[in-house]
Amino acid sequence: MYDLIIVGAGPAGLAASLYAARKRLDFLTICETVGGKSNYRVHLADSDETQVIQAGELVAVYRSRLESLRHSYRTASVTSIAAIDGGFRVSIKDDEPALARAVIIASGTRNRRLKVDGESQFLSRGLGYSSISYSHLLSGKRVFLTGDSDRAVNSAIELSLHAMEVSLALLAGGTFTPALIDRASALERITLLRDATIVGFEGDGFARRVTVESEGSKQTLEADGFFLEPEPSPNTDFVGDLVDLDARGYITVNGMNEASRPGVFAAGDVTGNGFEQVLVSLGEGTKALLSAYRYLLDSGTA
Ligand SMILES: Cc1cc2nc3c(=O)[nH]c(=O)nc-3n(C[C@H](O)[C@H](O)[C@H](O)COP(=O)(O)OP(=O)(O)OC[C@H]3O[C@@H](n4cnc5c(N)ncnc54)[C@H](O)[C@@H]3O)c2cc1C
Structure with a gap:
């Protein structure tokens, strides 16, 4: 039985893994991809990225250290975790289960695709997720943002502090707080497109235009950056009833990152901390x- 199993090797799981090595724990990290969402970065046309510390560079250091601990990590999918006498049984797709006295769940979230023309082609090239991570690069620029919840509206309000113009397409069927929409629509730099459907993205090396249907009319807009902000889904399908989840499926934790069952801990985006930043994870x-x-x-087990 391991001391500890860590599920996930995005920034949260990587940090936990390297500290586990430092504490000389007998641990196993199981992940589908090393680096998680930090492997993605949105490159914006004509923007100066030299003025910021790239979180990805920091993660690369953690990543190379984990990769040097070959026996301590495995690339695989966790399918379930069950409490057993003295610890936990972690079931792994196409492999034997692994046992541990404690578990850290750092399985992050997945972003939802719109499945429209040009989305795959321009992803990371002027089109991406996590607009707030790029607000410092969008000063004086035109930004297009779309989403199905208050998350997108809040992002638009924040972006409007720096950007020259923010076009916010509120997706048809989404759920928005009316007072928040009123607040956004009162801001001079925000243009709202209500009841919207995204038709597709076009461009050259970068996304440059989006076509949107809104309230019966179709229009094509140009922008310097395009962001998709539908609500992400937490990767907690394998958690079952092991620990408490909130109404959206995120793992609830206290200030010490302890989940509701002793011996289970959670960290990073999967806790729904709302910040979704590499450094926070x-x-x-x-x-x-x-x-x-x-x-x-x-x-008495370490
Ligand atoms: C396009 C994009 C650009 C971004 N840009 C920035 C930026 O510039 N700066 C910034 O600070 N943040 C940025 N973010 C946000 C940042 O990447 C995330 O907040 C961060 O990666 C979250 O780390 P995490 O470890 O909590 O989860 P994740 O990075 O999501 O990692 C989750 C880990 O869990 C694993 N996993 C999931 N399910 C299972 C399973 N069933 N079995 C085994 N393993 C599993 C995954 O393989 C992965 O290793 C960006 C996000 C996106 C999508």
Whole structure:
């Protein structure tokens, strides 16, 4: 039985893994992809990226350290986690289950695709997710944003502080708080497209135009950056009833990153912390590991 199994090796799982190695724990990290969503970056046409620290560079350091600990990680899918006497059984697709005294879940979220023309072609080339991560590069620029919830409206309000123009397409069938929409529509730099359907994206090396149907008319808009902000889905299908999830399916944790069942910890985007930033996930992964280490010490097993 391992001391600890860490599910996920995005920024949260990577940070937890390297601290587990530092604490000399007998641990296994299981992930579908090393790096998780930090492998994606949106490149914007004509923007100067030299003025910022790239979170991806930081993650690359963690990643290369984990890859040097070959025996401590496995690329595979976790299908379920069950509580057993003295710990947990982690079931792995096409492999034997693994056992551990404690578990850290750092499985992140997945972004929903719109499945429209040009989306795959321009993803990461002027078109992407996580607009707030790029707001510092959008000063004085024209931005197009679309989503199905308040998340997109809040992002548009924040972007309008820096961008010259923000076009916000509220997807048909979405759920929005009317007062928040009123707040956005009162801002001079935001143009709202209500009851919208995205037809597709066009461009050259980068996305340059989007065609949108809104309230019975079709229009093509140009922008310097395009962002898709539908609500992401937490990767918690395999969690079952092991620990409490909130109404949206995120794992609920306390300030020590402890989930509702002793011995289970969670970190990063899967906790629905709302920030969805690499540095936040690195910090939470570290905190979850230190809490798990304390749990193992207190139960006399580390
Ligand atoms: C396009 C894009 C650009 C972004 N740009 C920035 C940026 O510039 N700056 C910034 O700070 N943030 C950015 N973000 C956000 C940032 O990438 C995330 O907040 C961060 O990666 C979350 O880290 P995490 O470890 O919590 O989860 P993730 O990165 O989502 O990692 C989840 C891990 O869990 C694994 N996993 C999931 N399910 C299973 C399973 N069943 N079995 C095994 N493993 C599983 C995955 O393989 C992965 O290893 C961006 C996000 C996107 C999508």
